[in-house]
Amino acid sequence: MEITDELIDHIAHLSRLSFDGVERVNIKKDMENMISFMGQLSEIDTEGVEPLVFMSTEFNVLREDIPLTSMSHEEALLNAPKKDTDYFRIPKVLSK
Amino acid sequence: MTSIRDSYEAVIGLEVHAQMLTKSKAYSSDINEYGARPNTHVSSITLGHPGTLPKMNKKTIEFAIKLGLALNCKIASHQHFARKNYFYPDLPKGYQITQDTTPICTGGFVDVKLEDGVVKRIGITRIHMEEDAGKSIHDVDVYDTLVDLNRAGTPLLEIVTEPDMRSADEAYAYLTEIRQLVRYLDICDGNMEEGSLRCDANISVRKKGAEAFGTKVEVKNMNSIRNVHRAISHEIDRQIEVLETGGALSQETRSFDAASGTTSSMRTKEAANDYRYFPEPDLAPLFVSQEQIEAVKQEMPVLPKELFEKYTTELKLSDYDANILIITKAFALYFEEVIAQTKNYKGAANWMIGEVRSYLNQQGKDIEDFPLEPKSIAELVNLIDSGKISHSAASQGLFPEMIAFPEVHPEELANKLNLIQDSDEDSIKGFIQTVIEQNASEVLRYQSGEKQLVGFFMGQLMKASKGKADPKAANKLMREMLDNAK
Numbered sequence: 001m002e003i004t005d006e007l008i009d010h011i012a013h014l015s016r017l018s019f020d021g022v023e024r025v026n027i028k029k030d031m032e033n034m035i036s037f038m039g040q041l042s043e044i045d046t047e048g049v050e051p052l053v054f055m056s057t058e059f060n061v062l063r064e065d066i067p068l069t070s071m072s073h074e075e076a077l078l079n080a081p082k083k084d085t086d087y088f089r090i091p092k093v094l095s096k
Numbered sequence: 097m098t099s100i101r102d103s104y105e106a107v108i109g110l111e112v113h114a115q116m117l118t119k120s121k122a123y124s125s126d127i128n129e130y131g132a133r134p135n136t137h138v139s140s141i142t143l144g145h146p147g148t149l150p151k152m153n154k155k156t157i158e159f160a161i162k163l164g165l166a167l168n169c170k171i172a173s174h175q176h177f178a179r180k181n182y183f184y185p186d187l188p189k190g191y192q193i194t195q196d197t198t199p200i201c202t203g204g205f206v207d208v209k210l211e212d213g214v215v216k217r218i219g220i221t222r223i224h225m226e227e228d229a230g231k232s233i234h235d236v237d238v239y240d241t242l243v244d245l246n247r248a249g250t251p252l253l254e255i256v257t258e259p260d261m262r263s264a265d266e267a268y269a270y271l272t273e274i275r276q277l278v279r280y281l282d283i284c285d286g287n288m289e290e291g292s293l294r295c296d297a298n299i300s301v302r303k304k305g306a307e308a309f310g311t312k313v314e315v316k317n318m319n320s321i322r323n324v325h326r327a328i329s330h331e332i333d334r335q336i337e338v339l340e341t342g343g344a345l346s347q348e349t350r351s352f353d354a355a356s357g358t359t360s361s362m363r364t365k366e367a368a369n370d371y372r373y374f375p376e377p378d379l380a381p382l383f384v385s386q387e388q389i390e391a392v393k394q395e396m397p398v399l400p401k402e403l404f405e406k407y408t409t410e411l412k413l414s415d416y417d418a419n420i421l422i423i424t425k426a427f428a429l430y431f432e433e434v435i436a437q438t439k440n441y442k443g444a445a446n447w448m449i450g451e452v453r454s455y456l457n458q459q460g461k462d463i464e465d466f467p468l469e470p471k472s473i474a475e476l477v478n479l480i481d482s483g484k485i486s487h488s489a490a491s492q493g494l495f496p497e498m499i500a501f502p503e504v505h506p507e508e509l510a511n512k513l514n515l516i517q518d519s520d521e522d523s524i525k526g527f528i529q530t531v532i533e534q535n536a537s538e539v540l541r542y543q544s545g546e547k548q549l550v551g552f553f554m555g556q557l558m559k560a561s562k563g564k565a566d567p568k569a570a571n572k573l574m575r576e577m578l579d580n581a582k
Contacts, residue, residue: 092234
């Protein structure tokens with residue numbers, strides 16, 4: 001798999017990050033290394049092997065529909081960098 | 097324009113999100129409730145704190161199976177969840193837990209009745225379980241967006257149709273059907289204004305007879321069934337106009353503005369693989385057994401369609417009456433109790449659709465708040481049927497009094513109000529004899545052919561009996577006695 005500048009830009013956008021200049025060159029190199037390392041896996045013959053999705057053999061790990069308050073309003077807002085008495089406050093994400 | 101418009105057909109598919117009426121959220125135990133103080137129904141799971149693990153609410157599976165069965169779907173035995181990744185402030189984890197490749201229900205259908213009586217079958221592609229995001233409020237503060245995470249993690253059922261609808265009317269009928277169904281099933285309150293039932297529409301147009309689909313546009317932000325209809329109508333017109341004026345449509349998401357009745361572009365669709373779905377490793381896979389499906393089947397409530405069948409075929413009521421009786425489950429169940437206690441189904445239906453419904457409308461109440469027991473309505477119908485009270489006396493005199501004194505037996509009330517009518521033949525005959533004696537010249541005119549005078553005699557009779565003679569019995573006796581009067 002080839003790591004192109006377009007791919008870097010695309011992934012950066014999805015992650016809300018941006019890379020320019022030397023940063024972009026470095027991240028591209030890192031990603032190429034990672035992809036080629038993982039690429040070793042494709043040398044294994046997986047013909048006829050079902051994909052393994054879950055490591056555990058458990059299923060239907062469920063809970064009853066019983067409501068429970070585990071955290072107070074104040075606790076919930078405690079670590080927020082910006083807040084008021086009711087809400088988390090964040091920079092405007094939608095301009096009209 | 098009419099003829100140009102007629103050369104196109106619209107292709108519409110709907111995605112409905114229904115918030116489930118569970119007590120707690122989908123993957124955490126926070127209270128699931130609308131309208132609470134912001135950020136009070138949250139937990140470390142909902143807030144996406146590191147190291148927390150979701151745990152699935154059992155009830156959501158039962159609700160999904162219920163809806164799947166009601167929509168004739170196949171229920172998947174093996175399922176797992178997926179992460180749908182995107183960055184947005186009201187999604188603290190950075191991904192939504194949803195079902196991607198293994199939706200719980202697939203391949204169903206629903207038959208909806210259109211205004212002209214035609215039945216249209218709409219295919220259900222899939223129903224899957226997922227969670228709602230929180231709420232971002234953009235228009236309160238000048239500088240900041242406010243985030244309330246009470247809604248984050250609310251269990252949702254997403255119902256996706258095939259692109260089977262061809263008009264705004266069909267979409268309207270489908271949504272009405274779905275809303276009625278989720279309410280009958282008690283799995284969602286169906287309140288579009290509060291957002292507990294939401295609808296996105298995928299709309300495209302193509303020349304009639306064309307095989308290929310046109311460019312699809314997704315329309316959002318319609319908070320009532322009527323607005324879904326308005327948005328689709330407008331969007332169909334807009335697309336045809338763009339194409340007819342030589343323009344090209346782009347695949348995009350548009351927002352409906354209720355004030356202007358138009359749609360405007362929100363964003364162009366990013367590539368489909370942007371969400372980078374992958375299996376959710378924190379939730380164990382699900383296995384739904386045939387026994388479990390059977391158990392839900394046993395507990396299915398009666399559905400509007402079944403009641404409609406019963407009312408129109410068994411009880412011989414009109415389609416119109418049946419449709420009104422089944423509008424809400426509570427109203428239909430009330431009627432069911434009434435007809436368990438009277439055999440006059442048409443009479444009972446008339447009372448429900450007439451007096452009871454207009455009382456509720458006037459008072460702005462639901463049937464749940466109606467002061468009278470179904471038994472009382474049945475007794476009222478029976479009182480009229482047995483001739484003890486006239487329909488008008490029941491409707492104008494007794495019914496309001498029953499509402500004022502719901503604990504008193506209707507017949508006792510009627511007695512007290514002096515509304516019990518006289519259907520005793522001898523006593524009615526006595527009144528008729530008096531009327532005949534006092535109006536000798538009219539009797540002669542009647543006998544020489546002016547049969548319409550019977551109305552005059554009935555009026556006199558009612559006066560003489562102070563309105564208490566049973567008109568049905570009296571009318572028959574009156575004619576006999578007039579014919580034989582000397």
